[in-house]
Amino acid sequence: MSAEIDETADIGRQRRSRYDDAAIVALAERQHGAVGRDQLAALGIGEGAIRYRLTCGRLYEIHRGVYAVGGRRLTVAGRRQAALLALGPAAVLSHRAAAAQWGLRRSEAVDVTVPRDRRAPSGVVVHRSILPADEITERGGFAVTTVSRTILDLAAIRPLHEVAKAADEAERLRLGDSLSLADVVARYPGTRGIRKVRAILTDARIGADVTRSELEDRFLRLVRRARLPRPQTNVLVETATRTYECDCVWREERLIVELDGHASHGTRRAYESDRERDRALNAAGWRTVRITWRQLHTDPESVRRDLRALLSSSRSTKPLT
Incomplete structure (x- = not known):
């Protein structure tokens, strides 16, 4: 009879242990593999049960009172x-x-x-x-x-x-x-x-309140002072699938400059739309360059130099007819 009682008690302890292990794993899964002593106590898992799991490798101490489940290495x-x-x-x-x-x-x-x-x-x-x-x-x-x-x-x-x-x-x-x-x-x-x-x-x-017309005026002034060919402004450019209104276009050189103001291009949706547009124009044989107010305001010389090089290279690579 005593043996039967002991066996029943042992079965009960095993079931309790499996139940506790499942609860620990569920908690760890919600917390990237880490659990705290206070959290285990709230689940009814005492110090003795924690020590047992540390000994058999079901828990691994990371910090005092904090454990990784299963002894696994924790992620960041x-x-x-x-x-x-x-x-x-x-x-x-x-x-x-x-x-x-x-x-x-x-x-x-x-x-x-x-x-x-x-x-x-x-x-x-x-x-x-x-x-x-x-x-x-x-x-x-x-x-x-x-x-x-x-x-x-x-x-x-x-x-x-x-x-x-x-x-x-x-x-x-x-x-x-x-x-x-x-x-x-x-x-x-x-x-x-x-x-x-x-x-x-x-x-x-810088440039947060600049209007489109102000941005365009500043850019055209830079083009004029650099004695570069004047582009067409706010004109339509056709591709195989769509027609786009572009800010500044040099048709012979197949060069487009888009003037990006914060108000019209500062959102995530605008950012994605701009890149999709650039890709379509590039596929159609155009080169698209984006210039911001900050660049015009803080480093106009670099803008002039790069624009001159772009126009020059476009002419030199134009196919012979």
């Missing part, structure tokens, strides 16, 4: 999840990790911001800051700093050209939040990296 997302679990519920991904989460740049760094000093777990860069609620959001299941706060944090640790590239990518992806980059600058006037963010904002304003 898993390492970031493990860092958040190790540093507590107030921890958020920030800096390079947040920028990667938003798709602004590639990085495998694990940057986490916490409101008070904490010892950094292995492989984790910990930043201390008390973040207002409007600078924290959720992205892909992770607590993460907002886009504007992320760019500010990047400016504190990365060079200007990298920060500017991230800001440009945020604009291209149409990522925004209730707190703009200008709002962040006003909120933190003396913080580290703020000059880089101000420079990015100043640069972004």
